[in-house]
Amino acid sequence: MAKFPRRRAKNPAGKSLFSRFARRHHGEGARPRSRGIYLLPNAFTTGALFCGFFAIVMAMNQRFEHAAWAIFVAMLLDGLDGRVARLTNTQSEFGAQYDSLSDMVSFGAAPALVIYEFSLRGLGKLGWIAAFVYCAGAALRLARFNTNIEVVDKRYFQGLPSPAAASLIAGFVLLMTDMEVEGVLYPWQAWAIAIFAGLTMVTNVPFYSFKDINFRKSVPFIAVFLIALFFALISIDPPKVLFPLFVVYGLSGYVVYFSRLAKGKPVSIVQTSSEPVDQSERR
Template sequence: MAKFPRRRAKQPGGKSLFSRFARRHQGEGARPRSRGIYLLPNAFTTGALFCGFFAIVMAMNQRFEHAAWAIFVAMLLDGLDGRVARLTNTQSEFGAQYDSLSDMVSFGAAPALVIYEFALRGLGKLGWIAAFVYCAGAALRLARFNTNIEVVDKRYFQGLPSPAAAALVAGFVLLLVDLEVDGVIYPWQAWTIAIFAGLTMVTNVPFYSFKDINFRKSVPFIAVFLIALFFALISIDPPKVLFPLFVLYGLSGYVVYFVRLAKGKPVSIVQTAHEPVDQSERR
């Protein structure tokens, strides 16, 4: 006897089993993908956070040289996490927010406590007010950076970046420690540096960001030689080289601003054309 193919049984609601799989294949009815946390870039961020915490502990134990170097290591790790995220395509909103919180500890709270314990304690209220101005400036700087990332010209930072401000404070501490000078002898110099760094972070003065440098582009041989010379100069005596270097960078924004202003061409940090936002820049 001839056998006829049987009709497929329908699922409840009048829909066949095949149509359910077809919808799942097309993405209909599929469960939303969970937001994962990428390990590699966030490991660098965690390392920077640890260095900031370590700097605070060392400052409380009066070991200021270790505290200053921990801040510089945090700078290095903070500069790597975003680039690692970009290279490995592991950018995420979680990483951006985690990086901001890490920066607040490493470049906000830690330098403020280090400079207070090192030189500002003897000034009483004026000392902790200067440390708080720096800490508050770092917090405001980070909050403004996260909210203005889509409208600020990527060639410039709006105000002194918090890692550079932290390097200015840590470089001052490291220089005096290297000279075997007690910080309490220069409290007003430390007070000036803390106030300057804190206020400069919240100004609109443009600081060159070096983000428009194309590292994949070929360069003349002399450029490689200058880079090698730069690292050689730092290795000769890091405390005496790093602090003047960051002082010059901290003043460079004001120089650019007033030069452009004198020429009638103020530097605008607002983008004139729409550019896509790179989430790794928020790291």
């Protein structure tokens, strides 16, 4: 008598292998990719790291305009790497740590050395102390960001973000070089900017992060016109337009802080709700 093969038993969940494959294909039950090293987002991070290193080399060669622009390019690449990682679903813990190390070079060590070589060298000990305060503030700011990312309100940064602090340094250098003014003529202004940026990075002052802006929603026509006008104003004279904008942002956090304090509102930006944290923000 012929024997027919028995039917395979169903899996414990009672679902076929095809349904399991389909579920995994659609993202259900798939393991999160958190330990890999992905080329695309980390290429942007490497580009930002190169720009920071290039800024240091240019400062040592007394080519401060090139150093300032390199810091600005590093800011642009730093803003792209995380977004590229989220769009391509290539977030990883390696990328988050690599991004922090790159930020320390591009927005910590590089601006400190640039401002020291440009304007603070003539102040002696006070000069390198101011540069060190800025560098230490950037390191502490990045370390606190990595540890507090799960408890801080996404709408605000806790303290001045390191790219914005670097933009104050780079904007000042770029403005002076554009006006053909030697930095040694304004050492105390540079000293004040370095101290202000370094200390503000480690304060609890809230700075708006622009992360709650949804670019997928429709906007009025006037908004598109204002964006075009903004870029047109920058193109007229970038050094004279960018630096005041960075100064306004650097002071905006204190305006928010004291306005909340005057109204009796809580000034802490630590989350009190149980809203889950998007781990992709870590990049």
